Amino acid sequence: xxxxxxxxxxxxxxxxxxxxxxxxxxxxxxxxxxxxxxxxxxxxxxxxxxxxxxxxxxxxxxxxxxxxxxxxxxxxxxxxxxxxxxxxxxxxxxxxxxxxxxxxxxxxxxxxxxxxxxxxxxxxxxxxxxxxxxxxxxxxxxxxxxxxxxxxxxxxxxxxxxxxxxxxxxxxxxxxxxxxxxxxxxxxxxxxxxxxxxxxxxxxxxxxxxxxxxxxxxxxxxxxxxxxxxxxxxxxxxxxxxxxxxxxxxxxxxxxxxxxxxxxxxxxxxxxxxxxxxxxxxxxxxxxxxxxxxxxxxxxxxxxxxxxxxxxxxxxxxxxxxxxxxxxxxxxxxxxxxxxxxxxxxxxxxxxxxxxxxxxxxxxxxxxxxxxxxxxxxxxxxxxxxxxxxxxxxxxxxxxxxxxxxxxxxxxxxxxxxxxxxxxxxxxxxxxxxxxxxxxxxxxxxxxx
Amino acid sequence: xxxxxxxxxxxxxxxxxxxxxxxxxxxxxxxxxxxxxxxxxxxxxxxxxxxxxxxxxxxxxxxxxxxxxxxxxxxxxxxxxxxxxxxxxxxxxxxxxxxxxxxxxxxxxxxxxxxxxxxxxxxxxxxxxxxxxxxxxxxxxxxxxxxxxxxxxxxxxxxxxxxxxxxxxxxxxxxxxxxxxxxxxxxxxxxxxxxxxxxxxxxxxxxxxxxxxxxxxxxxxxxxxxxxxxxxxxxxxxxxxxxxxxxxxxxxxxxxxxxxxxxxxxxxxxxxxxxxxxxxxxxxxxxxxxxxxxxxxxxxxxxxxxxxxxxxxxxxxxxxxxxxxxxxxxxxxxxxxxxxxxxxxxxxxxxxxxxxxxxxxxxxxxxxxxxxxxxxxxxxxxxxxx
Numbered sequence: 001x002x003x004x005x006x007x008x009x010x011x012x013x014x015x016x017x018x019x020x021x022x023x024x025x026x027x028x029x030x031x032x033x034x035x036x037x038x039x040x041x042x043x044x045x046x047x048x049x050x051x052x053x054x055x056x057x058x059x060x061x062x063x064x065x066x067x068x069x070x071x072x073x074x075x076x077x078x079x080x081x082x083x084x085x086x087x088x089x090x091x092x093x094x095x096x097x098x099x100x101x102x103x104x105x106x107x108x109x110x111x112x113x114x115x116x117x118x119x120x121x122x123x124x125x126x127x128x129x130x131x132x133x134x135x136x137x138x139x140x141x142x143x144x145x146x147x148x149x150x151x152x153x154x155x156x157x158x159x160x161x162x163x164x165x166x167x168x169x170x171x172x173x174x175x176x177x178x179x180x181x182x183x184x185x186x187x188x189x190x191x192x193x194x195x196x197x198x199x200x201x202x203x204x205x206x207x208x209x210x211x212x213x214x215x216x217x218x219x220x221x222x223x224x225x226x227x228x229x230x231x232x233x234x235x236x237x238x239x240x241x242x243x244x245x246x247x248x249x250x251x252x253x254x255x256x257x258x259x260x261x262x263x264x265x266x267x268x269x270x271x272x273x274x275x276x277x278x279x280x281x282x283x284x285x286x287x288x289x290x291x292x293x294x295x296x297x298x299x300x301x302x303x304x305x306x307x308x309x310x311x312x313x314x315x316x317x318x319x320x321x322x323x324x325x326x327x328x329x330x331x332x333x334x335x336x337x338x339x340x341x342x343x344x345x346x347x348x349x350x351x352x353x354x355x356x357x358x359x360x361x362x363x364x365x366x367x368x369x370x371x372x373x374x375x376x377x378x379x380x381x382x383x384x385x386x387x388x389x390x391x392x393x394x395x396x397x398x399x400x401x402x403x404x405x406x407x408x409x410x411x412x413x414x415x416x417x418x419x420x421x422x423x424x425x426x427x428x429x430x431x432x433x434x435x436x437x438x439x440x441x442x443x444x445x446x447x448x449x
Numbered sequence: 450x451x452x453x454x455x456x457x458x459x460x461x462x463x464x465x466x467x468x469x470x471x472x473x474x475x476x477x478x479x480x481x482x483x484x485x486x487x488x489x490x491x492x493x494x495x496x497x498x499x500x501x502x503x504x505x506x507x508x509x510x511x512x513x514x515x516x517x518x519x520x521x522x523x524x525x526x527x528x529x530x531x532x533x534x535x536x537x538x539x540x541x542x543x544x545x546x547x548x549x550x551x552x553x554x555x556x557x558x559x560x561x562x563x564x565x566x567x568x569x570x571x572x573x574x575x576x577x578x579x580x581x582x583x584x585x586x587x588x589x590x591x592x593x594x595x596x597x598x599x600x601x602x603x604x605x606x607x608x609x610x611x612x613x614x615x616x617x618x619x620x621x622x623x624x625x626x627x628x629x630x631x632x633x634x635x636x637x638x639x640x641x642x643x644x645x646x647x648x649x650x651x652x653x654x655x656x657x658x659x660x661x662x663x664x665x666x667x668x669x670x671x672x673x674x675x676x677x678x679x680x681x682x683x684x685x686x687x688x689x690x691x692x693x694x695x696x697x698x699x700x701x702x703x704x705x706x707x708x709x710x711x712x713x714x715x716x717x718x719x720x721x722x723x724x725x726x727x728x729x730x731x732x733x734x735x736x737x738x739x740x741x742x743x744x745x746x747x748x749x750x751x752x753x754x755x756x757x758x759x760x761x762x763x764x765x766x767x768x769x770x771x772x773x774x775x776x777x778x779x780x781x782x783x784x785x786x787x788x789x790x791x792x793x794x795x796x797x798x799x800x801x802x803x804x805x806x807x808x809x810x811x812x813x814x815x816x817x818x819x820x821x822x823x824x825x826x827x828x829x830x831x832x833x834x835x
Contacts, residue, residue, distance in 0.1 A: 205523040
């Protein structure tokens with residue numbers, strides 16, 4: 001017998017649990033039931049239950065899953081065999097696989113309560129709110145808008161209705177976003193990587209379709225390449241407009257950076273722009289660490305120990321000049337691993353840092369003046385329409401461009417310059433340099449006069 | 450799903466046992482005392498074989514029960530594709546024999562190609578100029594790759610090795626002088642690829658293994674065992690973690706490997722013949738394969754199964770090489786009947802067939818910015834299509 005069928009039967013006006021009107025503070029709440037009544041009903045109904053305890057368990061499950069909620073001690077999700085008051089939850093808020101309680105909805109709910117009365121949120125709710133404000137910041141305008149609309153709508157209801165609705169919604173969220181250190185019946189255990197559920201297959205196939213949709217305008221076989229596809233017109237403007245260090249990138253290129261953090265970092269021109277943003281935020285150490293970890297992973301076997309040591313001194317040691325803020329457990333694990341460094345020793349820390357950038361910094365970058373600026377400045381080249389004769393001519397004047405070896409040397413030089421510029425100043429070395437200079441001047445003056 | 454994993458592992462263990470028993474049978478001398486042992490071995494062999502077959506079909510049954518959604522169903526609402534006008538835009542002539550392999554440089558216009566006569570040539574495909582040429586000490590150079598920096602190329606074949614040649618701006622320099630021998634296999638080198646830097650190379654070989662090497666020292670960093678026959682192809686995952694790769698072999702299997710541990714994390718066996726080519730979908734969530742059974746197939750990694758087959762009754766020759774267009778919408782396949790078929794990945798239909806080569810198409814790669822794709826053929830030429 002399913003829980004839903006049971007709860008429906010319990011609410012049957014003829015044979016179900018008897019409810020009554022109860023006063024909660026100043027308001028009258030209709031159809032309130034007591035725990036004792038519920039348990040009596042269940043015991044009578046389920047004659048297969050040999051022990052009263054089984055009925056107790058069943059009833060507690062109904063509360064834990066949110067089909068019935070307590071109206072006074074709203075965080076205590078158990079069925080008490082006494083006069084404790086409960087109500088049946090509206091079917092809209094019943095747990096169902098089809099509508100998962102999303103973070104966005106929770107954010108709207110908390111914001112709504114904040115609008116109603118500041119300081120109304122409990123400590124754990126405030127913590128959730130702050131967390132969501134950070135992760136969902138890119139959607140926050142939408143969230144505030146929704147919360148305001150919902151708040152306005154409830155204000156127009158009668159007080160009794162409002163109280164009931166509040167109780168219902170609050171009960172729903174206690175079940176779906178339980179306070180810390182309480183157990184949730186909805187906890188499903190660790191996420192299985194390969195879920196045989198058919199929905200999962202639909203999800204992964206939809207992901208493939210979504211990717212195509214996102215990138216279709218960037219696929220030269222599906223959409224025109226602007227100003228023109230070099231292979232078709234023998235004109236290489238497309239490549240010169242998209243070089244590694246071009247000052248002003250094209251609109252298409254800048255758009256692609258917004259598709260994912262992976263795209264932004266893979267295009268070195270995009271990574272440069274991201275670094276400008278990070279510098280303004282004084283939070284460049286995460287990306288610097290990620291880059292150093294990449295260099296370790298893909299570097300030569302012989303360079304492993306020296307790289308590991310530099311990384312430890314720069315990013316992980318207590319008081320390090322570019323100390324990265326990762327959780328204690330990952331830090332402990334990483335530092336221990338560095339005692340015997342291998343190319344994957346920074347994997348956990350690197351993933352943590354990447355996820356941090358992916359879920360927070362990346363979205364802030366997309367909303368930042370830095371990105372909006374480059375979007376505005378970005379070029380939209382006009383389509384070049386060459387006649388067949390011109391295409392022939394173009395073929396005659398095809399240039400070999402800059403050889404990749406030269407481009408690579410230039411890249412190495414730029415990297416060295418950047419590293420020198422951003423390296424923490426070695427005060428001692430600078431001082432000794434100054435001393436030597438002063439010594440020369442003193443000696444010179446001594447000989448002269 | 451634990452059931453499926455167990456079945457999968459048991460099937461692998463069973464076929465491993467099968468191989469061991471087969472080897473034992475081959476080695477034991479036919480002495481009368483051994484006769485009874487021989488009979489016992491035969492029985493065990495037959496028993497194990499039937500057990501393996503029944504496990505395999507159980508696995509397929511379980512997989513089929515759980516997933517019966519096809520890609521083209523999910524993609525029903527996606528717009529259809531229009532007509533395509535794809536032509537040869539460049540023909541690169543210079544090899545004296547069958548072209549076996551090619552790879553693009555990250556600059557989107559340079560190419561390295563290798564052929565049966567031992568020659569490895571670096572071209573600027575845009576101007577069609579030959580920029581560098583190396584003669585390998587062996588014939589059948591089946592694998593070549595361009596380094597991410599653009600400063601070196603790797604190649605190998607019947608010499609069982611993979612060597613790295615640093616390129617030079619000096620046209621007169623003898624590149625063979627600076628050659629570095631990196632990988633060493635016990636059979637021919639079928640494919641090679643640099644990882645995210647010039648410092649590591651991933652190889653696959655006719656000896657049934659794949660291996661990861663440190664270029665500077667030639668040290669073996671990790672080896673990958675699991676294929677029951679020659680490994681013919683490999684491709685690195687384009688993901689942000691970049692720790693996995695897929696390989697295909699003569700055992701009809703496509704295996705996904707974890708580069709760190711050397712473990713095979715997923716295995717797919719639905720092709721009916723050798724898998725000549727594997728290529729990741731641009732998002733890294735799926736990969737395509739091309740086989741001698743004349744089909745291309747798409748495997749989704751999260752769903753852990755084949756989700757599309759690209760085939761036609763009129764196509765009966767094997768696929769040598771596959772690659773995706775930038776968005777993943779198109780799959781290009783080079784075939785042994787001298788043609789190139791272009792498939793709509795989402796709808797499963799063929800959108801175009803291209804003619805031009807005068808012999809088998811042996812290799813096919815889309816350029817790094819997706820503006821063109823290149824093919825190499827047994828007709829000694831390479832063509833750039835757009």
